[in-house]
Amino acid sequence: MTVLKTENLSIQFGGLMAVANLNLEIKKGELVGLIGPNGAGKTTVFNMLTGVYKPSEGRILVQDRNEQNQDIGQLHPYQITALGMARTFQNIRLFKNLTVLDNVRIGNHLNVKYKSVEGIFRLPGYYREEKRIEEECRELLKIFDIEHKGDELAKNLPYGEQRKLEIVRALATKPHILLLDEPAAGMNPQETLELMDLIKYIRERFALTIILIEHDMKLVMGICQRIVVLDYGRMIACGTPAEIAHNPLVVKAYLGKELENDA
Amino acid sequence: MSKKMNTVVSVLIVASILIILNVLVMLRVIDEYASQVLTIAGINVIIALGLNLISGFTGQLALGHAGFMAVGAYTTAALMMKLHLPTLVAVFGGALMSAFFGFLIGLPTLRLRGDYLAIVTLGFGEIIRVLMINLPELTGGPAGLKGIPTFTTNFFWRPVLSFALVYLTMTLVVVLLNNLLNSSHGAAIISIREDEIAANAMGINVFYYKIFAFTLSAFIGGLGGALYAPFFGYLSPNMFNFQKSVEFLIIVVLGGMGNLTGTVVAGIGLTYLQEILRFLKDYRLVIYPIILIIVMIFQPSGIMGLFGNKEFSLTRFVGKLAGKQLSGEQSSDKAGEVQ
Ligand SMILES: Nc1ncnc2c1ncn2[C@@H]1O[C@H](COP(=O)(O)OP(=O)(O)O)[C@@H](O)[C@H]1O
Numbered sequence: 001m002t003v004l005k006t007e008n009l010s011i012q013f014g015g016l017m018a019v020a021n022l023n024l025e026i027k028k029g030e031l032v033g034l035i036g037p038n039g040a041g042k043t044t045v046f047n048m049l050t051g052v053y054k055p056s057e058g059r060i061l062v063q064d065r066n067e068q069n070q071d072i073g074q075l076h077p078y079q080i081t082a083l084g085m086a087r088t089f090q091n092i093r094l095f096k097n098l099t100v101l102d103n104v105r106i107g108n109h110l111n112v113k114y115k116s117v118e119g120i121f122r123l124p125g126y127y128r129e130e131k132r133i134e135e136e137c138r139e140l141l142k143i144f145d146i147e148h149k150g151d152e153l154a155k156n157l158p159y160g161e162q163r164k165l166e167i168v169r170a171l172a173t174k175p176h177i178l179l180l181d182e183p184a185a186g187m188n189p190q191e192t193l194e195l196m197d198l199i200k201y202i203r204e205r206f207a208l209t210i211i212l213i214e215h216d217m218k219l220v221m222g223i224c225q226r227i228v229v230l231d232y233g234r235m236i237a238c239g240t241p242a243e244i245a246h247n248p249l250v251v252k253a254y255l256g257k258e259l260e261n262d263a
Numbered sequence: 264m265s266k267k268m269n270t271v272v273s274v275l276i277v278a279s280i281l282i283i284l285n286v287l288v289m290l291r292v293i294d295e296y297a298s299q300v301l302t303i304a305g306i307n308v309i310i311a312l313g314l315n316l317i318s319g320f321t322g323q324l325a326l327g328h329a330g331f332m333a334v335g336a337y338t339t340a341a342l343m344m345k346l347h348l349p350t351l352v353a354v355f356g357g358a359l360m361s362a363f364f365g366f367l368i369g370l371p372t373l374r375l376r377g378d379y380l381a382i383v384t385l386g387f388g389e390i391i392r393v394l395m396i397n398l399p400e401l402t403g404g405p406a407g408l409k410g411i412p413t414f415t416t417n418f419f420w421r422p423v424l425s426f427a428l429v430y431l432t433m434t435l436v437v438v439l440l441n442n443l444l445n446s447s448h449g450a451a452i453i454s455i456r457e458d459e460i461a462a463n464a465m466g467i468n469v470f471y472y473k474i475f476a477f478t479l480s481a482f483i484g485g486l487g488g489a490l491y492a493p494f495f496g497y498l499s500p501n502m503f504n505f506q507k508s509v510e511f512l513i514i515v516v517l518g519g520m521g522n523l524t525g526t527v528v529a530g531i532g533l534t535y536l537q538e539i540l541r542f543l544k545d546y547r548l549v550i551y552p553i554i555l556i557i558v559m560i561f562q563p564s565g566i567m568g569l570f571g572n573k574e575f576s577l578t579r580f581v582g583k584l585a586g587k588q589l590s591g592e593q594s595s596d597k598a599g600e601v602q
């Protein structure tokens with residue numbers, strides 16, 4: 001069953017074709033890697049999928065919570081999140097001056113079942129719901145082992161934990177599709193391995209379909225079933241990790257640049 | 264002592280303070296002049312609290328709260344003088360009218376990004392003032408509107424009743440705003456200030472919450488103005504000029520953007536300061552801007568920034584006095600901890 005499909009998805013910034021004619025088809029429960037050198041257009045794809053950028057051309061179809069396909073071209077980001085697709089940001093966009101718990105609580109926003117009036121006058125619905133919300137949020141934090149930091153300000157967390165909090169916050173929206181933009185960036189190899197295990201775990205536990213952006217190719221090879229490779233906004237390959245590893249185009253476009261960068 | 268007990272004790276303390284102050288006003292221990300200054304301070308605080316909601320908590324700069332104050336004041340006066348409505352009904356009506364104006368201004372403006380709201384509210388404040396000058400049947404025109412019925416005509420009770428009503432309203436506004444801001448809906452509002460793109464990605468209808476916050480902000484601003492009409496008994500368009508809007512902004516900035524405690528402290532302090540400096544005549548008008556500049560340079564997070572931007576929480580204070588509050592309990596006691 002396809003949960004996410006793009007048809008000829010393209011976007012132009014001035015004269016730059018940042019993404020060109022992208023056709024993606026993601027199946028329910030898949031863990032797909034989206035790789036490519038810096039500037040290839042990966043984050044831009046996420047921004048179009050989540051409504052931050054409007055595509056210049058093409059369509060995006062997403063399955064909502066009732067398994068109906070929706071064309072999300074005209075939707076606002078919050079409406080797309082409401083359909084069940086959530087994301088993290090490559091340049092961490094936490095609510096820095098709020099507590100860790102409040103960050104998750106805000107992620108839980110779509111599941112708040114009391115009205116603002118009930119909050120203003122502290123009616124019973126407020127207490128009942130806030131108690132449930134806090135329990136659920138702490139439960140999610142526990143998965144990533146940052147539950148004990150609930151009352152700290154998000155900006156005071158170490159970098160790796162900030163990345164984890166981004167994932168927790170996205171999970172709090174109760175998505176069925178999760179888009180992770182370089183979740184391991186800036187982590188050391190040990191933290192990265194743990195994170196990959198966690199990603200596998202949440203995929204099982206919450207029955208998620210995940211698209212993972214990562215520019216470290218070795219890393220994605222380990223956990224993704226399928227990999228899409230972008231270069232200069234175009235899809236140059238798509239296949240299993242083994243296929244990708246031996247694809248000459250990928251080796252040329254991608255690894256060539258890695259070598260350049262390393263040099 | 265349980266958390267519930269702390270709350271009960273806190274409510275009792277607040278009630279006692281209000282009653283004691285009122286008795287002091289009644290016995291003229293707080294003389295008529297002082298009680299008048301305090302009442303004006305209370306009204307300024309109410310309006311500044313409204314401004315803080317949209318500018319401090321939602322992160323959208325607004326520069327026309329004197330306009331909302333005017334709408335509230337003149338509407339209340341009209342409801343009392345033309346329709347002979349009871350004072351409190353008229354006050355509520357004034358606040359509602361102001362909220363309606365806020366909604367109308369917000370609808371086209373808050374869709375746009377950036378500082379459009381600041382520009383539009385600035386224009387709004389001036390337009391309202393010019394309107395007030397040119398609608399003499401309703402407002403008495405440039406000469407002002409005289410003969411607005413006051414809270415009471417009784418010479419002895421008038422300062423007491425004004426003081427009591429204003430401070431009761433102020434307390435209610437503080438408590439209810441604090442409740443809102445500590446709820447999940449309040450968290451949504453604050454998240455817009457923190458990062459609009461991330462808030463949107465969390466499923467928050469940013470436009471809806473901006474409209475909500477701005478309409479409520481206008482309601483509170485109008486409420487302050489509405490109280491002003493029967494307190495003073497006289498209104499003139501010049502009371503609601505741009506200078507006045509800036510005064511509210513300075514109260515919010517000095518107290519700390521996004522901090523209710525700070526607004527109360529700074530609002531009362533600055534109103535008093537302005538009275539003390541009356542001997543400076545027109546030079547006193549430069550005091551506010553100078554304070555604003557000094558704060559922005561040396562202490563941009565305001566007075567409460569010196570205290571880690573925490574809200575003063577009476578329940579927490581009572582808990583500490585009782586000495587039995589467990590640290591775990593404290594951390595889950597969110598009352599007043601907005602930041
Ligand atoms: N808002 C924007 N305006 C102009 N150019 C942009 C914008 N967003 C992205 N780009 C450009 O699009 C290209 C792809 O960027 P991005 O998607 O961030 O790459 P990646 O995530 O693969 O490293 C880059 O050349 C970038 O400069």
Ligand SMILES: [Mg+2]
Pocket residue numbers: 042043044090
């Ligand atoms: Mg990127």
